[in-house]
Amino acid sequence: MSMPQQIRIIVGKSVIEAALTDTACAKAIYNHLPIEAKPNEWGDEFYFSIDLKMPPDETATTKVKVGHIGYWPPGMALAIFFGRTPMSTGPEPVPASEVNIVGMITGDAAVLKKELGATQIMIEKG
Numbered sequence: 001m002s003m004p005q006q007i008r009i010i011v012g013k014s015v016i017e018a019a020l021t022d023t024a025c026a027k028a029i030y031n032h033l034p035i036e037a038k039p040n041e042w043g044d045e046f047y048f049s050i051d052l053k054m055p056p057d058e059t060a061t062t063k064v065k066v067g068h069i070g071y072w073p074p075g076m077a078l079a080i081f082f083g084r085t086p087m088s089t090g091p092e093p094v095p096a097s098e099v100n101i102v103g104m105i106t107g108d109a110a111v112l113k114k115e116l117g118a119t120q121i122m123i124e125k126g
Contacts, residue, residue, distance in 0.1 A: 005030045006126035007103065009080065011039065011046070012115035017126060018069060018105045025054045025071050026102040029078065034124040041116060044083025045093055048121060049076055059101040065092055067109035070099030078123070080105070082112040 004019035005026070020026040029035075029052065037048035056073050064070060070079045072095065079099055087094035 004103075007033065008124050008126045009105070010122040010124070011112065011120070012118040014111050014115050016105055016109070016111060017107045018103050020069070020103040021059070021101065023057055023059060023100065023102065025057050025059075025100045028052060028054055029071065029102055030125070034122060035078070036120065036122045039118055039121040042096070043085035043088065043093070044113060044116075045079055045081050045085050045095075046112065046118075046121060047072065047075070047077045047079040050078050052076060054100065056098055057100045060098040061101065062095055062098055063092075064095055064099065064101065067105040068093075068101055069103035069105065070095060071102045072097070072099045078102075080109075080112065082109040 009016040039046040068081045081093040085093045
């Protein structure tokens with residue numbers, strides 16, 4: 001079994017540690033790093049295009065948790081969930097449609113709430 005790939009998410013003044021899973025989609029994203037983008041916001045979710053076309057995979061779901069990192073196939077985008085989204089009915093985030101679960105923040109995902117309004121996000125190999 002291979003170890004998860006360690007990454008760093010840098011947004012505003014926050015540096016968050018995370019790990020990518022051992023799926024083909026997550027490996028493709030890791031090999032695409034570093035990624036620098038202007039994040040869009042959807043509630044307590046950052047998402048941004050990563051110019052990488054991947055299909056839905058065996059992890060594709062609308063059931064995500066705070067701290068999950070997902071790849072959204074329709075938008076070729078990475079999504080970082082750190083709280084409720086406009087589709088949430090409870091405390092958990094709900095994506096607009098299915099995302100491939102590609103990773104998990106290993107630190108405190110709620111820290112990202114103070115970075116709402118950020119103009120740049122960077123994902124790099126950790």
